[in-house]
Amino acid sequence: MSVQSEELGNTGTLIYPSRIRLPYTWHVGKVGSRFYQEIKDNCKIWGIKCPKCAWVFVPPRETCPRCYCDMREWVELSDTGTLLTYTVTRYAVPGIQPLEPPFALGIIKLDGASTGLVHLLGEIDLNDISVGLRVKAVFREVREGNYLDIKYFKPIRA
Numbered sequence: 580m581s582v583q584s585e586e587l588g589n590t591g592t593l594i595y596p597s598r599i600r601l602p603y604t605w606h607v608g609k610v611g612s613r614f615y616q617e618i619k620d621n622c623k624i625w626g627i628k629c630p631k632c633a634w635v636f637v638p639p640r641e642t643c644p645r646c647y648c649d650m651r652e653w654v655e656l657s658d659t660g661t662l663l664t665y666t667v668t669r670y671a672v673p674g675i676q677p678l679e680p681p682f683a684l685g686i687i688k689l690d691g692a693s694t695g696l697v698h699l700l701g702e703i704d705l706n707d708i709s710v711g712l713r714v715k716a717v718f719r720e721v722r723e724g725n726y727l728d729i730k731y732f733k734p735i736r737a
């Protein structure tokens with residue numbers, strides 16, 4: 580690794596840009612475990628419904644952030660949805676991006692859900708993405724029980 584330094588103004592203070600890699604594990608809990616297991620085993624995306632406001636959250640969570648009540652009613656969602664918004668990443672940030680740029684990320688409202696799901700967009704010309712686009716999940720052939728078991732969402736061709 581090469582280290583570059585720059586002097587900061589006339590203070591004589593040097594700045595050494597660098598990165599810290601920090602391995603970690605993340606406990607996804609009972610609700611998260613079921614969500615990822617269903618994607619891994621069955622290529623099914625499930626949400627969870629609030630008994631009070633009736634919103635369906637995906638990814639699912641134990642407590643409704645609107646009503647603060649426990650949620651236990653699982654709802655099988657479609658693998659199709661509507662693109663609410665998106666961004667195209669054209670700059671590389673090594674070590675943290677799921678793909679080499681350029682690539683697109685979108686927020687997709689699955690049919691039957693009340694909330695949006697952030698994910699990659701694939702099989703699409705990056706200059707041909709628009710809000711309101713209908714998309715469908717593409718699952719990896721070999722799934723490992725994580726978020727990228729959904730490879731990306733692709734446009735539904737008419």
Ligand SMILES: [Zn+2]
Nearest residue numbers: 629632643646
């Ligand atoms: Zn609620």
